[in-house]
Amino acid sequence: MITRMTTSTAIALVLTANGAMAQELTFLVDASADSVAVAEALTKAYSEKHPEITFDIETRPGGGEGDNIIKTRLATGEMADLFNYNSGSLLQALRPHRTLLPVDDLPNFGLINEAYASTVQGSDGKTYGVPFETAQGGGIYYHKPTYERLGLEVPLTWEQFMANNAKIAAETDAAPIAQTYRDTWTSQLLVLADFYNVLQQKPDFADLYTQNEAKFADTPEAQRGFEKLQEAYDAGYFNKDFGAATYNDGVAMVAKGEAAHYPMLTFAVGVFQQNVPDLMEDVGFFAQPGDDPDVNGLTLWMPASLYAPKTTEYPKIVKDFQNFVASTQGCDIITATIGATGPYLIDGCKLPDEVPGMVADMLPYFEGEGRTAPALEFLSPVKGPALEQLTVEVGSGIRDAVSAAELYDADVAKQAKQLGLPNW
Structure with missing residues (x-):
């Protein structure tokens, strides 16, 4: 049953026909179609194995609004029994060692990829989440028939990308680049997905940034992502309704050829599968280009994770469910529900032999040495919460790239001080 978010986290207890105690757990997920579909499929499969356990699935918005809901419900003790949320720096803002149940004692813990596990650890060294999806890349979806019709090639540099636009x-009526600022979090992609290119020029940027020895505004390579967003807006390449369009609209636009490009994470493969399955093979994917054709790679995101709060009344049940998700059976259920969206981070989980073209486009980056690099939020605990508001402003012509970088540095400083990081 899908319900809107409520403030109640009570578990309904009733007796089943055979006298066993039936338990209904609450499960809070972001409202994207793929997350809801995965939550429904996993809980259904688990309930088939454990008929006395059912789930009430609640939804929340994405972006900053969703972040605030998560923080508020944890702070007030009203969090659902299970919830999905980001790995990396945004998790640190939840102070997981105080608010979440560790998963180090799960039977399947040894199957979890070590690089992933490091992104869901608290300051106490314990691990707090299991993967809720596959690893992701940040880049640009493109409409293949438009490229074929115009004789365009996948760009290796930002200059080539802008020439394609x-x-x-x-020569077409399509918007060169779809932007979808009604879902404000989507505005960040051209900045965040540029981080592979930052690291190729400034390999120590993440460490210096964490130590308050480097900032976006005083590092040209880091500020470049804001500049790219401004350049695309200034050129008039966005859809006219970019302020009102949603994430689902962006997926539909690039699938139908109403837009030629949509910057997005590769978890959108699941939304293509859910919303426009007949048009999936019309969409390809490439990494966000840098300024050097010989340096081309993909910014990598660790998957969103499944967590349980310390306030749950049924820790054994939620941990058993997390263990079920962190299994090859869990991976297979996810693949059957939303298709193959990228590499799994559970040992033994495999992608099917045949994957959508957009996934096939992504895999060479993972297979080539040095062609992926983690997004900044997985190398540093600091990510300012105001980034999506600033990128909306840059992408709407309200603010320029330089002032956005400066304001983001100030926002980051507040977050670092809240986390108690040294040198801030």
């Missing part, structure tokens, strides 16, 4: 604008 210019030809699309001149």
